[in-house]
Amino acid sequence: MRNSRLWRMLLGVEKTVVEDIDFDEESGFLVASVRPTGSMRNRCGVCQRRSPRYDGGAGRRRWRALDAGTVQVYLEADAPRVSCRTHGVTVAAVPWARHQVGHTHDFDAQVVWLATQTSKSAVTELMRIAWRTVGAIIARVWDDVEKLHDRFADLTRIGVDEISYKRGHKYVTVVVDHDSGRLVWAAPGRDRATLATFFDALGPQRCALITHVSADGAEWISHVVAERCPNAVRCADPFHVVRWASDALDEVRRGAWNEARKAAQRNELKRATGRPAADAPARPDSTRAVALKHSRYALWKNPENLTERQSAKLAWVVATDPTLARAYYLKEGLRV
Secondary structure, three states: OOHHHHHHHHHOOOOEEEEEEEEEOOOOEEEEEEEEOHHHOOEEOOOOOEOOEEEOOOOEEEEEEEEEOOEEEEEEEEOOEEEEOOOEEEEEOOOOEOOOOOEEHHHHHHHHHHHHHOOHHHHHHHHOOOHHHHHHHHHHHHHHHHHHOOOOOOOOEEEEEEEEEOOOOEEEEEEEEOOOOOEEEEEEOOOHHHHHHHHHHHOHHHHOOOOEEEEOOOHHHHHHHHHHOOOOEEEEOHHHHHHHHHHHHHHHHHHHHHHHHHHHHHHOOOOOOOOOOOOOOOOHHHHHHHHHHOOHHHHHOOHHHOOHHHHHHHHHHHHHOHHHHHHHHHHHHOOO
């Protein structure tokens, strides 16, 4: 295998001639001098159309490539300008990077993949780039991907919800495809205008194809869905259904607790201050009130996540309070 071919593989470039490899001891960078092959020369950086050369541009420039171990790698090449009949005078295209971008295709791809697997701070530290650079790379890669894939294709069953960020002070409205499980749209805000933007992008014809929309009980979602997708079936998503049932269960628990407290006030003498005597009469209503007060998490948590003490508390509730037990079983019946 020739050295030039080996270096092309190591640098992750195609349709490129590797002219020289140099290690810059002062900066600690590995610099590869490259040039496009004959078929890729003098092409418009925007439309890739072959165009006449205009001038030499601003001279040689560098593109950041994937690191070689702990050493940063750069590609260095001339950056001439061409005269495109559509886009005018512009910098010529290079096969290893996007137009007017300082990173190679492989570098951008790795940054985007890392951004889906870890935090933005970890990406900046690992790739040794700025915080804003990560966002810029994600934006331009997504623009290219969106040109190749129709994210709204075959969209029939969707889910709408909002998530908070900035410590809960700002919100993003998100739309997911229930059939594929993919996120298909997101935008800052949580109001009618924000959600209407999604349906504007979807278009009237595709809105008519929506058969089911799941969401919480927010009025701003219901209003927009009823207006844009009048034939779609409105569904409550399981998370909010269980949460509403849990809230209703807690109301039943508080009602039972208050009844026990009132019964204690009616049927039991007021206890004097200090430790009760050993032969003091039992206070069943007070004991019941305290037990109901501390049964909240035993009723809320999933059965498989209960501690031994919480399991015993739940068994006591089932044995002593049929109404509260029925409310608990109704809540559990809604879990999927």
